[in-house]
Amino acid sequence: MQDVFRLVKESIPMREAARICGVEADRAGMALCPFHDDHTPSLRLYDDHYYCFGCHAHGDAVDLAAFLTGLRPYMAAKFLLEETGTETGNQ
Numbered sequence: 001m002q003d004v005f006r007l008v009k010e011s012i013p014m015r016e017a018a019r020i021c022g023v024e025a026d027r028a029g030m031a032l033c034p035f036h037d038d039h040t041p042s043l044r045l046y047d048d049h050y051y052c053f054g055c056h057a058h059g060d061a062v063d064l065a066a067f068l069t070g071l072r073p074y075m076a077a078k079f080l081l082e083e084t085g086t087e088t089g090n091q
């Protein structure tokens, strides 16, 4: 059951996960932070995690998806896998 988290980490880039959740990053990987009232992009998307220079929020793709969708982490991971059409295999 924990495998969905590993699968997200291995298969879905942070930027892709953010885009699915409605967070669009610019070419430098900066996006408006959903964790605080952001007016200039403060959220930096790295390959496997995010970090906000404004409010210091940080986490991985599942953390961001869970926050933005209101889903529990396991369901948020499943949501990302479904949205990207990633094969989840046997569970």
Ligand SMILES: [Zn+2]
Binding pocket: 033, 034, 035, 036, 038, 042, 043, 052, 053, 054, 055, 056, 057
């Ligand atoms: Zn922030």
